[in-house]
Amino acid sequence: MSSIDVARARRETPGCENVVHLNNAGAGLMPDVVLATMVEHLELEARIGGYEAAAREHDRVEVVYDSVARLLGCSRDEVAIVENATRAWDMAFYSFDFQPGDRILTCGAEYASNYIALLQVARRTGAVVRVVADDETGQVSLGALEAELDRGARLVSLVHVPSQGGLVQPAAGVGRLCRAAGVPLLLDACQSVGQLPTHVGELRCDMLSATGRKFLRGPRGTGFLYVRKELVEQLEPAFLDLHAAEWVGRDTFTIRGDARRFENWETSYATKLGLGAAVDYALGWGLGPIAERVQGLAASLRSQLQALPGVEVRDRGVEMCGIVTFTVEGVAAQEVVALLSADGVNVSLVPASYSLLDLGSRGLDSVVRSSVHYYNTDEELHRLTDIVARATG
Numbered sequence: 001m002s003s004i005d006v007a008r009a010r011r012e013t014p015g016c017e018n019v020v021h022l023n024n025a026g027a028g029l030m031p032d033v034v035l036a037t038m039v040e041h042l043e044l045e046a047r048i049g050g051y052e053a054a055a056r057e058h059d060r061v062e063v064v065y066d067s068v069a070r071l072l073g074c075s076r077d078e079v080a081i082v083e084n085a086t087r088a089w090d091m092a093f094y095s096f097d098f099q100p101g102d103r104i105l106t107c108g109a110e111y112a113s114n115y116i117a118l119l120q121v122a123r124r125t126g127a128v129v130r131v132v133a134d135d136e137t138g139q140v141s142l143g144a145l146e147a148e149l150d151r152g153a154r155l156v157s158l159v160h161v162p163s164q165g166g167l168v169q170p171a172a173g174v175g176r177l178c179r180a181a182g183v184p185l186l187l188d189a190c191q192s193v194g195q196l197p198t199h200v201g202e203l204r205c206d207m208l209s210a211t212g213r214k215f216l217r218g219p220r221g222t223g224f225l226y227v228r229k230e231l232v233e234q235l236e237p238a239f240l241d242l243h244a245a246e247w248v249g250r251d252t253f254t255i256r257g258d259a260r261r262f263e264n265w266e267t268s269y270a271t272k273l274g275l276g277a278a279v280d281y282a283l284g285w286g287l288g289p290i291a292e293r294v295q296g297l298a299a300s301l302r303s304q305l306q307a308l309p310g311v312e313v314r315d316r317g318v319e320m321c322g323i324v325t326f327t328v329e330g331v332a333a334q335e336v337v338a339l340l341s342a343d344g345v346n347v348s349l350v351p352a353s354y355s356l357l358d359l360g361s362r363g364l365d366s367v368v369r370s371s372v373h374y375y376n377t378d379e380e381l382h383r384l385t386d387i388v389a390r391a392t393g
Contacts, residue, residue: 025371064276100126138316166315175204218278
């Protein structure tokens with residue numbers, strides 16, 4: 001499938017000894033180096049104090065920005081490291097000064113947290129949310145998007161890989177159209193970073209939000225935001241503190257000029273360093289080889305599931321990733337998840353409320369979400385399908 005040394009990857013992932021982990025779209029299993037990095041810093045904090053530990057490790061913390069910049073193909077000054085992907089997305093989105101009639105374009109695969117924010121801002125400001133039609137494959141239609149952009153737009157919000165299926169949106173095509181129209185593109189890369197190459201220059205996005213806990217295999221409670229340099233100073237975050245801005249006079253302040261204006265002062269240095277270790281670990285394997293193996297495993301799993309009577313794979317799109325969703329006729333998705341969990345196989349349940357425009361429009365109240373990573377094996381995929389086969393029996 002790829003050049004990945006699976007045996008080594010599993011040796012360096014202690015969780016592989018305990019479970020069949022096919023829930024990487026929820027949270028990937030951390031490699032040893034990520035855990036060791038965080039424990040080391042927490043122990044330092046315990047020995048000498050939190051402020052003192054942060055000061056001693058200042059240079060290592062700064063290197064995390066370089067690592068994320070290498071991952072995304074951007075400048076370190078375009079990177080903010082925050083608590084999670086939702087926080088990253090919100091800090092970008094709520095920085096726009098929307099006015100009545102401003103058109104915000106999104107797609108049918110939009111995630112609930114993002115769409116709720118779109119609706120809230122529309123209610124507050126009089127902006128208008130428009131859902132761009134999908135094409136016959138289930139991905140956003142570039143032709144429909146171009147037509148909507150011709151009518152004018154303030155922002156385009158696109159989920160690169162939806163949480164509820166294996167679809168990979170044509171993000172580079174969307175970025176090309178947005179750039180030509182002069183409309184900023186906010187790309188939610190929560191499920192794509194770590195399993196696919198996400199070079200912002202190739203994607204032509206203006207902002208990108210992501211998490212550490214999923215396919216990057218970092219700690220929970222970590223995320224980051226990319227904002228294109230030309231856009232940074234045009235956006236004022238919804239709130240500021242003494243890290244994002246400086247109080248320079250009784251009635252005046254200045255906002256810092258880089259993407260760290262979207263951060264706040266207090267942070268977990270242990271998890272920040274853990275995020276950096278996870279990014280470096282992924283870069284060490286290479287995102288190309290990772291994507292090749294992940295997509296190969298996912299294609300194999302889809303094929304195995306499709307061969308089972310009563311099982312329907314629910315993924316759509318031209319290009320598909322490591323997320324594989326399915327339903328079992330006559331068996332509730334929640335029950336399938338419970339059966340798998342009882343046998344040591346980790347998957348997730350995705351209810352329609354997470355993506356009403358997609359799952360709801362297809363009449364699906366929930367789906368089972370399995371999600372592979374490069375450390376998974378063919379034997380683990382067979383174990384999942386054997387359990388599902390028993391459920392259909």
